[in-house]
Amino acid sequence: MKNFLLFLAILAMTAAPAAAVAQNAPYPGAYSGPAFDPYASPEALGQQMGPQQVPFPQQMLPQNGYTQQIPPMPGGINWNSFMAPIGVTPRAGVGGLFGEDVGLGEGYGWSQAFMPLFQTPGMNLTYVDVQALKYFQQTDAFGYNAALGHRWFNVARQRVYGVYASYDYQNTGDFDFNQVSFGFESLGQLWDVRANGYLVLGDQEQLVSVENLQYQQNNLVGTANYLDAYSGFDAEIGRNLTPKYPFAALRIFAGVYGFYASNGDDLIGARGRVEATLWDRVIVGGSIQCDPEYNTTANGTISILFGGGGSGQCDCPTIASRLGDPLHKNRHVVLGDRQENFVALNPTDNQPLQFLHIDSNAAAGGTGTFEAPLNTLTDPAASTDIVLLHAGSLFTGQAITLGADGQRLLGDSAAIRHTAATQFGNVPLPRANALSASPQIDLAPGGGPASSGPGAVTIAANNVEVSGLTITRPQGDGIYGNAVTGVNINRNTISAALDDGVDLDGNVSGQIRNNTVSAGVGGSADGLELETFTDGVIDSNTAIANGGYGFRTASFTGGQFTNNTATANTTGGFLFTNASGGTISNNMATGNGADGFAVDNFTGGEFSTNTASGNGVFGFRLGNLAGGQFNNNTSSGNGSFGFRVSNASGGLFSNNTATGATIAGFDFSLIQGTAVIDANTASANTGNGFNLNNGFDTGTFSNNIANNNTGQGYINTLDPVGATPRTVTNNTGAGNAGGDTFNGP
Structure with missing residues (x-):
C-alpha cells in the first residue's frame, strides 16, 4: 500500500x-x-x-x-x-540461465538465499549469498556458491559500493573443480560498474579420455582430451535507461573478460548485456559474448525473488535501496575442452614406449617398426618395452628370450585386448591388424622331457609379462624361467609340450592367471610346475590331460593359489610337496589318475573350499598335517578315499565332507600332538565313514558325523578311549550299515 x-x-x-x-x-x-x-x-x-x-x-x-x-x-x-530506514531483510530466489556462456556449454538452474548479517539500515550491509546450481547438460552435474560481501552507501557521491569474496564449486558428473572469486561494485542511479576476479584452486585440468591410439614407427601415439578450468576476470559498465521510473529499471551493460588456463588457449572477449528489474522481484536479462575460442554465444536469464527484497532505505526505491541488490558474477567455473596429441611414455622412466613388431607374414628385411615388422622371432634389445607378435602369425621352430626387466611379450588377437601403462594410466593397445587368431609358436626347440629350459619363451629377467600366445608342441617347456620375480603369465594356451607347459624354477613370485595347458607328453609333463612360490597369485588356470600332474609345486610359502582346475591329468590334479603359508582355495580336481589333491607336508597357511571329484584313488592325500587350517574341502566319488592323512600332528582339520569313497570317507593313520580333527562329515560312502589306524595317543577327535555309510561309521583299531590322554567327544553316526558309534567310549 x-x-x-x-x-x-x-x-x-x-x-x-x-x-x-x-x-x-x-x-x-x-x-x-x-x-x-x-x-x-x-x-x-x-x-x-x-x-x-x-x-x-x-x-x-x-x-x-x-x-x-x-x-x-x-x-x-x-x-x-x-x-524511515527499514533495512535489508532476508530473501530467497530461484532462477535459470538458458543458452551458452563463456566456458559453459549449456545453462543451469539455481536456488538462492540472501541473508543480511550486520547492517546500519540505509547506510551499510554485511551479507551472505548462497546459491545451489543444477546444470542442464548433464543430469548429475551440480555446483554451489557461497559469498560473503559488504556494501556501503556513500551519501556525498550518492552511490553504493561493495566488495565480496566467494567460494565456488562445480561437479561435472565426472570431475570436481573449485575456485575463489572476488570483486568490486559501484552502483548508482544512472551508472553501474563491476569487476570480478576468479582463481581456480587445485587441479586446473582433468583428463577426460584418450583416443585415436595407433602405432607409429616403434611408438604408440594418440590424442588426449582434457577439461581445463580457467582463472580470469570480467568487468562491465552499465547505464540505467529508465531513471525516472522508481519501480522498474532497464539497464544495458558493456564489458570485457579474460580467462586463462595453464595449458589451454586464452579466452579474451567482449560482452553485451541487458537487464530489466521489476518491483525488485523479477529480474530478466540476456547477454551476448564473443571471443576467438567460443566465437559468439548468447543466453537469457530470469530470476524470481521472494521475501523481504532489497529495499534498504524505505519502501520506495532509492539509491540506498541497492544495498540489497543481487550479487552479479559468474556462478559457474569457466571450463574449456582441449585436445593434445601425444607419444605414449613409459611411466617408470618417462621415455617413449618402445615397441618391437614381429609378423611372420611380413616381407623380409623389416626393421621391427609397425610399418616394417620383423618376420621371425628375435630376442629384443634391452631398450624394448613391448614385443608385439601380430595376429595370424605362425613361427615354426623358433623361440624367444626376454632378457630385460619389465619387458612384455604380447600376442595380438581379436579375443584378447592388451593395455599399456602410460603417462595417462593404463590405455588399451590398438590392434596390429584385422586378423583374428593369436600368434602361434610351434615346435620350438628345447631340452626335451624332464629338462630345465629353455622354453619356447624363456623369461630371463624380473617383472616380465607373457600374454596372449598359442604355443604348440614345444620340444621342452612352453614357458620357462629361473629365479624370477614379478612374473606375469596370463591368457596363454600351451599344448603337447614334451616337458612342462609352464616351468618356473627357483624362488618365484608374481601372477599366473587364465592360462590353459593341455596334453603334455609323458609322465614328467606337468601343466604348471613351480619350484618355490613365495608371493603373488596363481588364479583361474586350467590343466587338462597332461602326462604328469596338472599343477605341481615343490614349495608354496605365500600368496594365493585359487580357482584353478585340473582335469584328466594322468598322475594327479594338484601336488604340493610342501605348503607352509598362503592360501590354497576354491580349486577343483576332476577325473585325474590318482590324486585329486596331494600335500606331502602341510605346516601352515590355509587349505580350504577345494573340491575333488571322480579321481582315481584319493580325493585329498595328506602326508603330514603339522599346522595351519585344512577346512571346508569337499570330496565326492573318488576311487578309494575321500581324505587320507598319514600323520596328523598339529593344525586344524575341520568341516570337510567326504561322500562316495569305496574304502573310507576319512582315513587317519596317526593322530597325535596338537592335531584337532573336528566337525567333519562322512556320508554315503560305500566303505567306512572314518578309519582311525595305528596310533591315536594325543590330539582331539570331536564333533564328527558319520551317516549312511555302507560300512561302519567309525573304525577304531586303537586302545580304548581313556587309556591315553587323547580327547574324543561328541562324535555321532546314523544309518551306517556296520554300526554308528565310535569304538571305545
Missing part, C-alpha cells in the same frame, strides 16, 4: 505543474518547476524545484546524511513515513 501511495504521490507531484498552469492558481507551497528525480537527495530536489518552493524546511533524517526533514504533503501524505 505504501508503494502504491508513493507512486500516486509522485504522479501528483509531476502532474501538479500542469494543473497549476491550467488553473493559474497553484496551491500554497505547490511545486511548479520541472519534473524532479525521485532518486535525488533533498538538497538536489531543492535545486531542481527552486529556492521558493523547497518543500523540506526542516532537518532530514541523519541516517541518510541529509540535513532537512520533509513536511506533510498536500493530501496528508507524510514523506517521513516513506523515508
Whole structure:
C-alpha cells in the first residue's frame, strides 16, 4: 500500500505543474518547476524545484546524511513515513540461465538465499549469498556458491559500493573443480560498474579420455582430451535507461573478460548485456559474448525473488535501496575442452614406449617398426618395452628370450585386448591388424622331457609379462624361467609340450592367471610346475590331460593359489610337496589318475573350499598335517578315499565332507600332538565313514558325523578311549550299515 501511495504521490507531484498552469492558481507551497528525480537527495530536489518552493524546511533524517526533514504533503501524505530506514531483510530466489556462456556449454538452474548479517539500515550491509546450481547438460552435474560481501552507501557521491569474496564449486558428473572469486561494485542511479576476479584452486585440468591410439614407427601415439578450468576476470559498465521510473529499471551493460588456463588457449572477449528489474522481484536479462575460442554465444536469464527484497532505505526505491541488490558474477567455473596429441611414455622412466613388431607374414628385411615388422622371432634389445607378435602369425621352430626387466611379450588377437601403462594410466593397445587368431609358436626347440629350459619363451629377467600366445608342441617347456620375480603369465594356451607347459624354477613370485595347458607328453609333463612360490597369485588356470600332474609345486610359502582346475591329468590334479603359508582355495580336481589333491607336508597357511571329484584313488592325500587350517574341502566319488592323512600332528582339520569313497570317507593313520580333527562329515560312502589306524595317543577327535555309510561309521583299531590322554567327544553316526558309534567310549 505504501508503494502504491508513493507512486500516486509522485504522479501528483509531476502532474501538479500542469494543473497549476491550467488553473493559474497553484496551491500554497505547490511545486511548479520541472519534473524532479525521485532518486535525488533533498538538497538536489531543492535545486531542481527552486529556492521558493523547497518543500523540506526542516532537518532530514541523519541516517541518510541529509540535513532537512520533509513536511506533510498536500493530501496528508507524510514523506517521513516513506523515508524511515527499514533495512535489508532476508530473501530467497530461484532462477535459470538458458543458452551458452563463456566456458559453459549449456545453462543451469539455481536456488538462492540472501541473508543480511550486520547492517546500519540505509547506510551499510554485511551479507551472505548462497546459491545451489543444477546444470542442464548433464543430469548429475551440480555446483554451489557461497559469498560473503559488504556494501556501503556513500551519501556525498550518492552511490553504493561493495566488495565480496566467494567460494565456488562445480561437479561435472565426472570431475570436481573449485575456485575463489572476488570483486568490486559501484552502483548508482544512472551508472553501474563491476569487476570480478576468479582463481581456480587445485587441479586446473582433468583428463577426460584418450583416443585415436595407433602405432607409429616403434611408438604408440594418440590424442588426449582434457577439461581445463580457467582463472580470469570480467568487468562491465552499465547505464540505467529508465531513471525516472522508481519501480522498474532497464539497464544495458558493456564489458570485457579474460580467462586463462595453464595449458589451454586464452579466452579474451567482449560482452553485451541487458537487464530489466521489476518491483525488485523479477529480474530478466540476456547477454551476448564473443571471443576467438567460443566465437559468439548468447543466453537469457530470469530470476524470481521472494521475501523481504532489497529495499534498504524505505519502501520506495532509492539509491540506498541497492544495498540489497543481487550479487552479479559468474556462478559457474569457466571450463574449456582441449585436445593434445601425444607419444605414449613409459611411466617408470618417462621415455617413449618402445615397441618391437614381429609378423611372420611380413616381407623380409623389416626393421621391427609397425610399418616394417620383423618376420621371425628375435630376442629384443634391452631398450624394448613391448614385443608385439601380430595376429595370424605362425613361427615354426623358433623361440624367444626376454632378457630385460619389465619387458612384455604380447600376442595380438581379436579375443584378447592388451593395455599399456602410460603417462595417462593404463590405455588399451590398438590392434596390429584385422586378423583374428593369436600368434602361434610351434615346435620350438628345447631340452626335451624332464629338462630345465629353455622354453619356447624363456623369461630371463624380473617383472616380465607373457600374454596372449598359442604355443604348440614345444620340444621342452612352453614357458620357462629361473629365479624370477614379478612374473606375469596370463591368457596363454600351451599344448603337447614334451616337458612342462609352464616351468618356473627357483624362488618365484608374481601372477599366473587364465592360462590353459593341455596334453603334455609323458609322465614328467606337468601343466604348471613351480619350484618355490613365495608371493603373488596363481588364479583361474586350467590343466587338462597332461602326462604328469596338472599343477605341481615343490614349495608354496605365500600368496594365493585359487580357482584353478585340473582335469584328466594322468598322475594327479594338484601336488604340493610342501605348503607352509598362503592360501590354497576354491580349486577343483576332476577325473585325474590318482590324486585329486596331494600335500606331502602341510605346516601352515590355509587349505580350504577345494573340491575333488571322480579321481582315481584319493580325493585329498595328506602326508603330514603339522599346522595351519585344512577346512571346508569337499570330496565326492573318488576311487578309494575321500581324505587320507598319514600323520596328523598339529593344525586344524575341520568341516570337510567326504561322500562316495569305496574304502573310507576319512582315513587317519596317526593322530597325535596338537592335531584337532573336528566337525567333519562322512556320508554315503560305500566303505567306512572314518578309519582311525595305528596310533591315536594325543590330539582331539570331536564333533564328527558319520551317516549312511555302507560300512561302519567309525573304525577304531586303537586302545580304548581313556587309556591315553587323547580327547574324543561328541562324535555321532546314523544309518551306517556296520554300526554308528565310535569304538571305545
